[in-house]
Amino acid sequence: MRKKQKNQGLACILAAVMAASVLAGCGGNGGTASTAAAGTTAPVAATAAAGTTGAGDPTETEAAKGAAAYPATFVSSGTDAETYTKNVETFQQEFLDYFEQTGQMDKVKGYEEPVEVNMTRMYTSGLQAIIDSLQQKYGESYEENRFTDIIKRLLNVDISFNWVTGQSQYEQKLRLDMAANELPDIFFVTAMNDLAELAEEGLIWEMDDLIEQYGSDDLKKVKESQEYAYQKAMIDGKLYGIPATMSATDNVRYLYIREDWLKNLGLEYPKTLDELAKVIEAFATQDPDGNGVDDTYGMSGVSDYSYCFGAIFQGFGAHPKQIYEVEKGKNVYGGTTEEAKKALAYLTDLYQKGYIQADFSTQNATQWREVIAQGKVGIVMGNHAMSTYITDALHELDPSVNWVVDVAPTENGEMNKILLAPTVNGFVVVNKNFEHPEIAVKMADIVISAIFNNSAGGWWYYENNASYSLSPINVFMTSMTNLETYLELMDAFEKNDPTGLSAKGQAYWEIMNGEEGLSKWSYDSMFGEDSTMATLNKYYESGNYYWVTFNGQYNDLMNKNFSSIGSTMNQIFLSIITGQQDLESGWSQWIDTYNKLKGDEIMAYVNEWCKENDSYN
């Protein structure tokens, strides 16, 4: 009896502990939630206060301060701390001098009392490696680095990050914040429909006046030259974010071929698509690597056919995933054109003959990269960034391997037009509850000045062509930035003199004159002689390019159906290429679905938008 009681007591305690731990778990969560809430409600309260006294005019809370800096809180500590300190101080001095001289000092004035800004951070796959190297060199980290340092020194603004997350999760996490009403002060919105929703719900600041008042002359110049990008941030005629523009040439597809294989088989870089088919066949069947084993494919790739077979589509004049103008004022969805169908027929034929790796569509990018590095393919398509893929195979394993790139083959052997797509990565927006919305513009001023007029800007923004990804405000590029940098570099190489290079050019010059290594090789193949950019220049110089003209917001129908149209197309196109569906029946099924999902109505809206905004090639 006593023993039983004792057991019961033990069980009671056990149960109590279990219950307590559950409750403690909840308590813990509650705790963090409330701190997060406190973090975001503080500025709300502050706005309310400001609203009652200063009628919401943010300038009144600023200190009238001249060209002076604020004490830094970050102390560099790595192996190369001296370089850091020197560069940051140069940057700071030149920045202040420049704004003083051009009489714009009041646009980038700092704050007497430190201002706290909550932001978010998206990291890309390469960021961790960059952080590791910068951490070692200068002691920088996600939270404290050259960007937060300069912003603190120039503006007396302390940046903190509510959360840090990977690219693929960013949208989801931001939407959670939207739903929980816990948006950060200044943040980056990647999806256009999120931007529209935030604007329509009145959750973010309108930026027209802010840019007018606080934007530096350089920022305004960028804004003028990037009209299309700013159009994407317009909702009902008002500007709601600063777009992070990407180079418009990232969509161009190139054809890279292994030169040593061509030589082995006595072939030449193809001019027409028929010639290309012959090269592919030869690479697949005639043992181009000369090892006596049939171990090569004509082509490999990933499920994104418009990328890994992109040069073929482009050669036929098709751009499956784009909306573009076929004649003045008439836009089409690229996947519905006859050109796309021709390209599909071409690919289906190659696949059927076994020249394309059978399981290309279930591979991921890493596996594709392995196939390239193992020397199993000699033909690779993609944008200029593919240079990093092929250089892995190029020099690390076998220095004799050489890849060539040139104008992609076409049906009749004449150069055809490439499509330039103005691309926006996302938008920097400001929470309506944040009382210093101008800080976003001031940060943009700082970044832009680093790109355009600061001798330390190349180091600060483009070190190893990577440091910019640490910036809390995203990249600003002109639409032709890569081509411009190439031309600049060619000039500098000819003169053997880097003075006068832009910040980006400086950084690339350093890399290309630096130690032998993967990044030097890939930059040589992107920006050197006979490089990808040289190819781009051939198109550009001869005027063989046109622009995507639709830069408007999606309407309701588009928001609803456009992604379904895209995914249906991908599904059907892949099953046509891999021969699971024959071309004719697959094609008519796709056109049926396109019509059912009201593709024509969407195109009518697109045409209407282009007419209203006078956006033609």
Place this chain on the structure above:
Amino acid sequence: MKNRAKWVRSMKKELPLHLMLLPGVVLIFIFHYIPLYGIVIAFQDFKASRGLFGQQEWVRLENFRYLFSLPNTWSVIRNTVTIACSKIVLSMIVPIFVALMLNEMVHLRYKKAIQTVIYFPHFISWVVLSGVLTSLLSPTSGIVNQLIQKLGFSPIYFLGDNQYFQGTVIASSIWKEFGYGTIVYLAALTGIDPTLYDAAAIDGAGRLKQTWHVTLPGMRTIIVLMMVLKLGDVLDAGFGQILNLYSPVVYESGDILDTLIYRIGLTGGKYGPSAAAGLLKSLVSSTLISVSYWVAYKFFDYKLF
């Protein structure tokens, strides 16, 4: 008065048990009952920025209509049912069969070794396993296809051909889980009274007859229990597995409700239709589980509650 005293006494005796139950109940309440509120999203034009409790626009059945206007919704439902049903049936039959075989094994150490080996894949997550499967089944470099080619057949594209994808999914899932399922049945086997076998032997029953007349009836309760529990998963075709194995080429045969919900809701940000699809799935599942329970109760005299 007497009843009350009795209740108090029994309560006192069972109090520790109730306390031990409490954490589970609390967790279920927090993570399963409170989120039920989210069902409202299925009937709203949900805008994340207005919040879960904010002023949302009600759209009646618009989200469901949208869902069925999508080109592949029906094939998705068909795939879900096919894959899930095959999995349910096979995941009953295979473990029972294996358990019976293991039970007949004389060599104890060998039996234990087999049991451990087949149990092991259960612990590997689909994220890892899908990588392994992709390279094993690759038509160009995979060992399986090399074997097939050595035997003189042309390679089969298991993960990229709509003809084979469902089969591959089902077989790999059974392969991963049958060892785990076997354990339950082995446990049930140990509960059968050995004297019954002796009696059957005296009556002249051989091994097969003994299995049929003694072993299987002895396992009946547990088989029915497992079946009832499994039927609740009739629309669960295995989200983690399929998400990791499929690609756009095999959407036609491999896309299931859960992956569709994931793509619409989390990737596409359309919460309304996504919640509608989830709700639909729950409704069908709960109907099926009620029916199956009723069947079990009616025909096998099985009571869970």
